[in-house]
Amino acid sequence: MLNRTIAPPITEPVNFSIKVPPCEKMILENGVEVYMVNMGTEDTLQINWVFFAGNWYEEKKTVAASTNYLLKNGTTSRNAFEINEHFEYYGAYLNRSCYTETAEVTLHCLSKHVNNLLPAVAELFTDATFPQEERDTYVQNSKQRLKVGLQKSDFVAGRLIDARLFGEAHPYGKYNMPEDYDQLLCEDMRSFYDAHYKNGHCIVFIAGRIPDDLPAEIEKTFGQLPWQSHRLHSTEKSHIVTPSFEQKSLVTIDPNGVQAAIRIARPFPNRHHPDFMKAMVLNNVFGGFFGSRLMANIREDKGYTYGIYSYLMNHIHESGWMISTEAGRDVSQATIDEVYKEMELLREEPIDEEELQIVRNYMIGTILGDLDGPFQVIARWRNLILNKLDEDYFYRSLDVIKTVSAEELQELSRKYLKPEEFYELVVI
Amino acid sequence: MIQLEKFTLPNGLRVVVNEDPSTPMAVVNVLYDVGSKDENPEKTGFAHLFEHLMFGGSINVPDFETPLQMAGGENNAYTSADLTNYYIQLPSENLETAFWMESDRMLSLDFNDKTLEVQRKVVSEEFKEHYLNKPYGDVWFKMREMAYKEHPYRWLTIGKDLSHIENATLEDVKAFFFKHYTPSNAILVVAGQVKLEEVKRLAEKWFGDIPAGEKYVRNIAPEPTQKEARRMEVTAAVPLDAFYKCWHMESRLEKGYFAADLITEVLGGGGSSRLYQTLVKEKKLFSGIECYHMGTVDHGLLTIEGKLVKGVTMTEAEKAVDEIIEKLKQDGISEKELTKIKNKTEAAIAFEDMSVMARANSLAFYELLGDAALFHSDREKYFAITAEDILQYSRKIFAVNNSNTLCYFSSL
Secondary structure, three states: OOOOOOOOOOOOHHHOOOOOOOOEEEEOOOOOEEEEEEOOOOOEEEEEEEEOOOHHHOOOOOHHHHHHHHOOOEEOOOEHHHHHHHHHHOOOEEEEEEOOOOEEEEEEEEHHHHHHHHHHHHHHHHHEOOOHHHHHHHHHHHHHHHHHHOOOHHHHHHHHHHHHHHOOOOOOOOOOOHHHHHOOOHHHHHHHHHHHHHOOEEEEEEEEOOOOOHHHHHHHHHOOOOOEEHHHOOOOOOOOOOOOOOOEEEEOOOOOOOEEEEEEEEEEOOOOOOOHHHHHHHHHHHHHOOOOHHHHHHHHHOOOEEEEEEEEOOOOOOEEEEEEEEEEHHHHHHHHHHHHHHHHHHHHOOOOHHHHHHHHHHHHHHHHHHOOOHHHHHHHHHHHHHOOOOHHHHHHHHHHHHHOOHHHHHHHHHHHOOHHHOEEEEEO | OOOOEEEEOOOOOEEEEEEOOOOOEEEEEEEEOOOHHHOOOOOOOHHHHHHHHOOOOEOOOOOOOHHHHHOOOEEEEEEOOOOEEEEEEEEHHHHHHHHHHHHHHHHOEOOOHHHHHHHHHHHHHHHHHHHHOOOOOOHHHHHHHHHOOOOHHHOOOOOOOHHHHHOOOHHHHHHHHHHHOOHHHEEEEEEEOOOHHHHHHHHHHHHOOOOOOOOOOOOOOOOOOOOOOEEEEEEEOOOOOEEEEEEEOOOOOOHHHHHHHHHHHHHHOOOOOHHHHHHHHHOOOEEEEEEEEOOOOOOOEEEEEEEEOOOOOHHHHHHHHHHHHHHHHHHOOOHHHHHHHHHHHHHHHHHHOOOHHHHHHHHHHHHHHOOOOHHHHHHHHHHHOOHHHHHHHHHHHOOHHHEEEEEEEEOO
């Protein structure tokens, strides 16, 4: 008779030796580096062109994001519709994203169509025109979308906490109001485009089943463009963090709101800081996954929220440690109190060995799962490369997960999980 | 073609295996053939609330999270109108842990008041987060009630009303479990770095002795054919007017489903689609517009929804949408457009199949529809659709008397 109370034996993931699948590197004639992960079971490709064109580099609000968005809305020879139709005809997706430091263009397509698509991508990087009419439609629709967003407590909270943490003038903290879009000129986008895309510093990431002739096609199509290697980019346009004086605030956007969006955050150094890897482990114990203390206490024991998480922010220059949840309005203060209680517990008592072992295994298991498939593998490489880290950093972080002690984590809690250093924001 | 094997245990549990040696992971997916369409109209939201309770511990495994995390695994679940699906992804070395846990909660839950009380609150917060505390959050409650008069798709999976969830009792929970969570009402899919023989051994070991229970026979009357156009107007404190229109379409296995899916691509798939190009870019009547359908097993809804540019009247906006639909009904689509939407479909399928988890989910869904092997043949049906089919089905779907229009006005 099967005894169901006994768990089957397991191999604990901390005993796995994980290898990141390799990434090949090629340097184009103009010096631009191309990283390639050639694996996968489907004939699919992802090509990602990354530029230093995030809002870190804009002189005027909305310019970086708008330039990125409107990059594919017209060239000398094709209008927005023709560009879209060209990509969509081949079943391809061309997405743009703008972050704080970087901005990028990503192509997803079946490998068999890639050669029909690359010249059209290159056209966007050499010949985008930013037509007035496209700008006008975009400005109108962005303003309208923003007005809807401003009625959502989670959206408003996400913007304001960043502003509290980094200051409204800092690229990580600034946010747009509808009237900011009115100031946007085509000329602003054209000059930003010239500096940061057309003559920019680029880095390319390719993943999937890479056809044999693709490297040569990439060289032919992009190797002669007036780009430079990302290594020659002098990032150091500096911005100074100027956090708010107001440490706790309550913002009401809907007097009848039934939930409160709660954000509690503190500044934290970037990935190069010796505490960063250990903090990743501590964060998991605290609020990083479903089995974390915040989740176990505030959702699974008290039912105050559908979910509560903590995380380290993904910026290059500075990071922040954030706790984020939407909780019932009547239990919002109780939720905040419990968050601080959990911080206190981590400062006062070492983490139990079994709990720590669970977190170690969970983290390693997740990393193994995250390395499944070419797009996930290139994402790992990309994160290292853009943060100026190497493969060794990844292996050292695995070691930290496996070996960091409860005492070290308690010390870290005492250093960072201090309520007086957190900004607290509630939006109803 | 992916590799695929099937067998059935004596208690009725269907098992599907997809060996994929390219991944270090394994996925164990258990789908129960119960969704919000199986609920009592007076106790809606129950299938989803129940899904939450499935994580509250079972008869021999009191803690559902810790052993899995120790094994390096993750799990989650979702409930729809048609089904409830639970999945675990973990390193393949520890596959048996997933069998142990999933089989124990199929055998019997640890029914307790505390879990029910907490999860009632959690689900209430989920309800508030997604439907009450959001502009336009009430649209789908209203639209579904207008579009469906008989079929249980008339309420949302989250439930018709918060009070239904707040009033759920432990007796309801037990009755629901013994009615729906039986081996004969479930499908187990095991995918990834696994071997058929090992899966057979583990399935028999862990699921083999679970009593078959009584097979639940679903008896849902189909939605009667709509005979007249329906309309509704809502006014609320939202910043922009919005337009929603739904038409009934065919069920998941009928040809009309595939045609409808492709029609949503023609109208709303991406920057070169007809609605976006004409109404957002050229006429500038909408700040955004989409066309999609719900992907339901029974007769679903094909939907167009958009937000109006400030200053544009609802009448103008609606007329412009109608013109686009009329043109489609009149002229159909070009061969170039047909090639485009088929290329898009081919790519979408290839990208979806890259993830072992998505593959396991799809296999379970196809087995629910009748046979996991539909995974291959079902997709072929897209490529058999002709331009003439698109024309005929658009005439059928977009018949005036088949429409449900909801005009959402801003009071601000």
